[in-house]
Amino acid sequence: xxxxxxxxxxxxxxxxxxxxxxxxxxxxxxxxxxxxxxxxxxxxxxxxxxxxxxxxxxxxxxxxxxxxxxxxxxxxxxxxxxxxxxxxxxxxxxxxxxxxxxxxxxxxxxxxxxxxxxxxxxxxxxxxxxxxxxxxxxxxxxxxxxxxxxxxxxxxxxxxxxxxxxxxxxxxxxxxxxxxxxxxxxxxxxxxxxxxxxxxxxxxxxxxxxxxxxxxxxxxxxxxxxxxxxxxxxxxxxxxxxxxxxxxxxxxxxxxxxxxxxxxxxxxxxxxxxxxxxxxxxxxxxxxxxxxxxxxxxxxxxxxxxxxxxxxxxxxxxxxxxxxxxxxxxxxxxxxxxxxxxxxxxxxxxxxxxxxxxxxxxxxxxxxxxxxxxxxxxxxxxxxxxxxxxxxxxxxxxxxxxxxxxxxxxx
Amino acid sequence: xxxxxxxxxxxxxxxxxxxxxxxxxxxxxxxxxxxxxxxxxxxxxxxxxxxxxxxxxxxxxxxxxxxxxxxxxxxxxxxxxxxxxxxxxxxxxxxxxxxxxxxxxxxxxxxxxxxxxxxxxxxxxxxxxxxxxxxxxxxxxxxxxxxxxxxxxxxxxxxxxxxxxxxxxxxxxxxxxxxxxxxxxxxxxxxxxxxxxxxxxxxxxxxxxxxxxxxxxxxxxxxxxxxxxxxxxxxxxxxxxxxxxxxxxxxxxxxxxxxxxxxxxxxxxxxxxxxxxxxxxxxxxxxxxxxxxxxxxxxxxxxxxx
Ligand SMILES: [Zn+2]
Ligand SMILES: [Zn+2]
Ligand SMILES: [Zn+2]
Ligand SMILES: [Zn+2]
Ligand SMILES: [Zn+2]
Ligand SMILES: [Zn+2]
Ligand SMILES: [Zn+2]
Numbered sequence: 001x002x003x004x005x006x007x008x009x010x011x012x013x014x015x016x017x018x019x020x021x022x023x024x025x026x027x028x029x030x031x032x033x034x035x036x037x038x039x040x041x042x043x044x045x046x047x048x049x050x051x052x053x054x055x056x057x058x059x060x061x062x063x064x065x066x067x068x069x070x071x072x073x074x075x076x077x078x079x080x081x082x083x084x085x086x087x088x089x090x091x092x093x094x095x096x097x098x099x100x101x102x103x104x105x106x107x108x109x110x111x112x113x114x115x116x117x118x119x120x121x122x123x124x125x126x127x128x129x130x131x132x133x134x135x136x137x138x139x140x141x142x143x144x145x146x147x148x149x150x151x152x153x154x155x156x157x158x159x160x161x162x163x164x165x166x167x168x169x170x171x172x173x174x175x176x177x178x179x180x181x182x183x184x185x186x187x188x189x190x191x192x193x194x195x196x197x198x199x200x201x202x203x204x205x206x207x208x209x210x211x212x213x214x215x216x217x218x219x220x221x222x223x224x225x226x227x228x229x230x231x232x233x234x235x236x237x238x239x240x241x242x243x244x245x246x247x248x249x250x251x252x253x254x255x256x257x258x259x260x261x262x263x264x265x266x267x268x269x270x271x272x273x274x275x276x277x278x279x280x281x282x283x284x285x286x287x288x289x290x291x292x293x294x295x296x297x298x299x300x301x302x303x304x305x306x307x308x309x310x311x312x313x314x315x316x317x318x319x320x321x322x323x324x325x326x327x328x329x330x331x332x333x334x335x336x337x338x339x340x341x342x343x344x345x346x347x348x349x350x351x352x353x354x355x356x357x358x359x360x361x362x363x364x365x366x367x368x369x370x371x372x373x374x375x376x377x378x379x380x381x382x383x384x385x386x387x388x389x390x391x392x393x394x395x396x397x398x399x400x401x402x403x404x405x406x407x408x409x410x411x
Numbered sequence: 412x413x414x415x416x417x418x419x420x421x422x423x424x425x426x427x428x429x430x431x432x433x434x435x436x437x438x439x440x441x442x443x444x445x446x447x448x449x450x451x452x453x454x455x456x457x458x459x460x461x462x463x464x465x466x467x468x469x470x471x472x473x474x475x476x477x478x479x480x481x482x483x484x485x486x487x488x489x490x491x492x493x494x495x496x497x498x499x500x501x502x503x504x505x506x507x508x509x510x511x512x513x514x515x516x517x518x519x520x521x522x523x524x525x526x527x528x529x530x531x532x533x534x535x536x537x538x539x540x541x542x543x544x545x546x547x548x549x550x551x552x553x554x555x556x557x558x559x560x561x562x563x564x565x566x567x568x569x570x571x572x573x574x575x576x577x578x579x580x581x582x583x584x585x586x587x588x589x590x591x592x593x594x595x596x597x598x599x600x601x602x603x604x605x606x607x608x609x610x611x612x613x614x615x616x617x618x619x620x621x622x623x624x625x626x627x628x629x630x631x632x633x634x635x636x637x638x639x640x641x642x643x644x645x646x647x648x649x650x651x652x653x654x655x656x657x658x659x660x661x662x663x664x665x666x667x668x669x670x671x672x673x674x675x676x677x678x679x680x681x682x683x684x685x686x687x688x689x690x691x692x693x694x695x696x697x698x699x700x701x702x703x704x705x706x707x708x709x710x711x712x713x714x715x716x717x
Contacts, residue, residue, distance in 0.1 A: 079678050122681070180699065181678045267696030269675045269687055276672070277617070277658035298660075301672035319673070324662035325614060327681045328586035334680055334693055335583060361552030363487055395555045396548075399594060401587040404552055408485040408545030 055375035059390045078257040080123040082185040083171040089162035091192040108251040115255040121326040132160030135167040143311040165197035181268035184213040273301045274324040287315040332401035340379035361392035420643045421472045423565040425550040429574040430479040431541040450629040458632040485545040488518040540578030547588040574605035582663035610659035
């Protein structure tokens with residue numbers, strides 16, 4: 001597998017792996033049954049005898065469900081700048097979440113950071129902790145998931161009071177300097193039941209609203225009025241977790257770009273470079289750490305400086321450097337494969353499809369009107385008119401995002 | 412991944428064969444060939460057929476599929492699974508081996524003649540490209556069928572034998588295929604028989620964990636194929652295989668389908684353009700006139716001015 005800049009999540013980036021997520025706290029054997037639900041497909045006749053499963057009907061159902069689940073096209077490329085605030089006051093030491101609130105928060109933030117960069121390849125994220133009434137920036141806004149996770153793991157202790165005002169003031173300070181096309185957000189994971197602030201928190205909330213910073217809070221104890229106000233005023237979401245898995249679910253809800261934002265965001269054209277990766281085993285001086293590094297590394301196309309990780313800004317000429325495959329992961333949403341149409345049995349019986357005996361994709365034999373040997377539906381691509389089996393239809397539209405027939409034609 | 416099991420060294424190899432008549436200059440007149448000197452299509456095919464036979468010899472249970480990547484179409488040429496089904500179980504191995512060669516040459520003959528006719532009729536500049544996105548997509552569909560089949564199934568991998576340069580219009584489709592291969596843990600290997608490196612296949616091998624190689628001497632193709640690309644996925648862990656000589660991460664611009672290493676990206680839909688523009692032609696977003704976003708660049712520009 002390639003290194004992490006290509007995204008290590010084997011699942012599709014847009015939550016095609018949702019079933020897995022929800023099945024998290026079931027046993028493996030339970031999951032197999034829960035997902036399959038094969039008993040539901042069984043039908044009885046009048047005398048209570050089981051009837052054979054109708055494959056064709058099942059396949060049609062799956063296709064109907066899939067077509068219905070495809071909502072309006074979501075715009076994915078919003079460039080977000082998010083500070084994640086972890087409340088590590090003494091309330092985080094409580095053990096009502098396992099292993100402790102702090103441990104649960106750390107686990108969730110780790111999962112969130114990975115998911116966030118998978119879904120928002122060009123976005124930036126930073127971490128802030130609250131401890132002893134003071135907010136401290138743990139990591140700068142940057143694009144490297146591993147750096148955030150490392151910093152968080154190295155800073156796991158909790159004490160003192162919590163202060164929402166200090167946290168949002170600190171985050172606002174950093175977020176006010178980001179480019180205008182960026183969308184600013186703060187996500188707070190809050191354990192305490194109170195906030196111990198140096199001034200009037202309402203002023204800070206108003207400042208956030210003015211600076212277009214969307215603040216959301218995931219609580220670990222009970223609903224708190226001031227958190228609700230903060231979220232309401234700034235357009236964020238307030239939720240309170242009741243268990244570890246619920247907490248994770250709530251936190252991960254912040255990974256995809258907020259839908260309302262997609263419309264309001266200011267679009268802009270950003271100049272970017274797509275650096276080449278150096279040969280393994282070469283020695284080069286990197287511009288970011290000013291060190292001699294062995295192997296890998298990327299070369300800025302504008303000034304030829306060497307950087308260690310992507311995405312980043314070139315330390316010499318300031319060009320935004322990204323890995324082009326990272327951008328390409330979302331392109332199938334822009335150019336989706338047209339839905340295939342079922343070929344009716346009537347047309348089949350006219351003998352028109354003699355030549356198309358096999359599925360164009362996988363060479364599997366396709367069902368024909370006459371024979372009962374192969375059950376299921378036969379599908380046609382409206383563009384290239386090639387025929388496909390049900391399995392290929394599912395694979396092409398849910399994972400591959402290419403029609404093999406259309407791709408085998410000169411455009 | 413699961414550790415040692417019975418199918419560790421049984422492979423399902425899908426070979427994507429460069430069969431672009433424009434590249435090979437036709438089988439009769441090598442004069443117009445854009446391919447490597449002294450290396451005709453017949454020689455190339457000889458090496459590949461030897462390689463296919465040696466894959467069968469390495470492990471009798473190995474399965475092989477060959478798909479032709481042409482300039483105007485793609486087609487399945489050979490499927491060892493289908494061959495086994497159609498033939499009687501206990502025919503002599505010699506005759507079976509012979510039939511592999513015959514089958515492939517026969518199908519290829521048909522394929523190339525169709526390609527050539529098409530070529531004459533609507534010969535365009537685009538014929539210098541082959542339809543890699545098509546054959547890759549077909550290979551992945553086939554592999555999904557194997558993965559759906561009875562377990563334990565052989566370990567699938569794809570080997571691209573490419574000669575023609577990358578086709579920038581195929582950029583998105585090729586990337587889609589690469590990501591899908593990555594998700595199904597299918598490595599894509601690439602052996603370049605032409606004169607150009609392939610940025611597409613460098614990225615494909617890098618992302619899926621396959622091997623990329625451009626043999627310095629195509630006359631020795633069989634050597635490279637059997638020494639490097641014949642190794643099954645399990646054995647690769649123990650071998651010193653050629654290491655990537657860098658990866659070209661150039662993208663194609665959406666406006667002219669040109670390969671670029673620097674460009675402009677729409678912040679909403681991530682479309683790439685080679686020149687600045689007022690609106691996004693993909694998502695219709697209107698771009699706010701923004702100043703250079705980062706101070707470092709501004710500083711660098713100031714320095715240049717003064
Ligand atoms: Zn997707
Ligand atoms: Zn460095
Ligand atoms: Zn630079
Ligand atoms: Zn199929
Ligand atoms: Zn099609
Ligand atoms: Zn262009
Ligand atoms: Zn756009």
